[in-house]
Amino acid sequence: MVALTPGEHRALEQLEERERSLRRGATLQRENDRCSELFILRKGTMMSSVLLDDGSRQILRFLFPGDMMGVSSLVYSEAPETITALTDAVVCPFERTAMSKLITDHPRLAALIMVYNQIERAALTDRLAALGRTSAKARVAGILLEMRNRMRMLDKATNATFTLGLTQEEIGDATGLTAVHVNRMLRQLEEEGIIAREAGRVTLTDERALQRAANFVDRYAGLDLGWLPAAR
Numbered sequence: 001m002v003a004l005t006p007g008e009h010r011a012l013e014q015l016e017e018r019e020r021s022l023r024r025g026a027t028l029q030r031e032n033d034r035c036s037e038l039f040i041l042r043k044g045t046m047m048s049s050v051l052l053d054d055g056s057r058q059i060l061r062f063l064f065p066g067d068m069m070g071v072s073s074l075v076y077s078e079a080p081e082t083i084t085a086l087t088d089a090v091v092c093p094f095e096r097t098a099m100s101k102l103i104t105d106h107p108r109l110a111a112l113i114m115v116y117n118q119i120e121r122a123a124l125t126d127r128l129a130a131l132g133r134t135s136a137k138a139r140v141a142g143i144l145l146e147m148r149n150r151m152r153m154l155d156k157a158t159n160a161t162f163t164l165g166l167t168q169e170e171i172g173d174a175t176g177l178t179a180v181h182v183n184r185m186l187r188q189l190e191e192e193g194i195i196a197r198e199a200g201r202v203t204l205t206d207e208r209a210l211q212r213a214a215n216f217v218d219r220y221a222g223l224d225l226g227w228l229p230a231a232r
Contacts, residue, residue, distance in 0.1 A: 002112060005231045011106050016040055016092035022085040028069070029083040035073040037093045041065050044089025045165060048081045049173065059174035060124060062086070062166075064150050071117060074099065086165065108229045115225065122219045131176045134215060139175035140185040141214035144195065144202060149218065161203040189213070 004012075019042065022028060029035060031050055046063040060081060063069055072080050074096060103110040123146070130139050147166070152158040168179040168186070175182070189195045194210050196203040204210055 002225060002228065004109075007232070008106055008109050011102055011109060015094045015098055015102070016042065018093055020091050020093055022046075022089045022091065024085055024087050024089075026085045027082060028085065028091060029073075029079050029081070031079055031082045033079050034077065035070065035079040037095060038071060038073065038099060039069040039083075040092045040094070041067045041069060042090040042092055045086040046083055046089055046091075047086055047170070048083050050081055057173045058176070059170065060127075061120065062147065062150065062174070065154060068113065068116070071113070086170070106232070108231055111228050115223070115228075119219050119223075126217060126219070127174075130215075136175070136177050136181055137185050137188060138214050139177065140171060140182060141189065141194075141210050142216060143171055143174055144189075144204070145207075145210060145214055145216050148202075148204065149220070153220070160205070160207065161201055163200055164202050165200075 020028075022044070028039065028046070041063050043065055046069070047059050048061045048063065048069070049057050049059045052058055063083070069083055069091070070079070126142075130142055134142075143166075144164070147164060148158065148160075148162050151162055168182040171177070171182045172179045177185070186195070186197065189210070190197060192209070194204075194206045194213065196205050210216075
């Protein structure tokens with residue numbers, strides 16, 4: 001997106017000096033816990049979620065290597081979300097004071113962090129609109145596209161076939177559907193020739209049709225970053 005200077009690279013590397021390993025299913029941060037650290041995801045896949053009044057879980061975001069996690073904890077003394085490992089993972093924790101120094105010493109990096117947060121906010125707004133206004137089929141189609149596109153950002157070799165890495169229950173918790181309903185929508189997409197599934201892998205056999213079904217908007221396209229501060 002933006003070429004970083006050597007100094008900016010070093011500043012980000014300093015945030016990743018410590019490592020913490022997590023097993024699949026482990027909780028890194030629990031909603032309403034006291035929080036003093038932020039995290040960068042180095043390896044694996046994670047998710048953020050909140051617990052609803054009826055005891056069910058709403059998944060807010062899926063997190064991939066390079067993502068900064070717990071940023072909302074900068075403005076709250078208690079964590080507003082739970083962060084959980086979907087796979088074995090490695091995270092790099094750092095203190096709030098390190099973020100303060102980053103903002104002071106590297107304002108362009110601070111602006112880029114704001115850019116990524118706004119992309120996430122727009123994507124979350126799309127998810128909210130989908131929960132209230134679109135069909136179950138559209139919601140499931142949207143998750144498939146979101147996961148594949150995020151994987152492709154990390155590995156350009158990722159094509160129409162990929163390992164989804166989510167259970168039907170997890171897809172349901174992200175889309176407001178039951179696992180049974182998710183299974184029904186996946187089978188419908190298969191029957192329509194839009195996707196194919198085999199041994200945990202998904203193939204987007206008709207990506208345009210899947211995009212139409214999801215009313216999909218790529219929030220990483222069409223960015224206008226001409227306003228960013230000049231590199232120091």
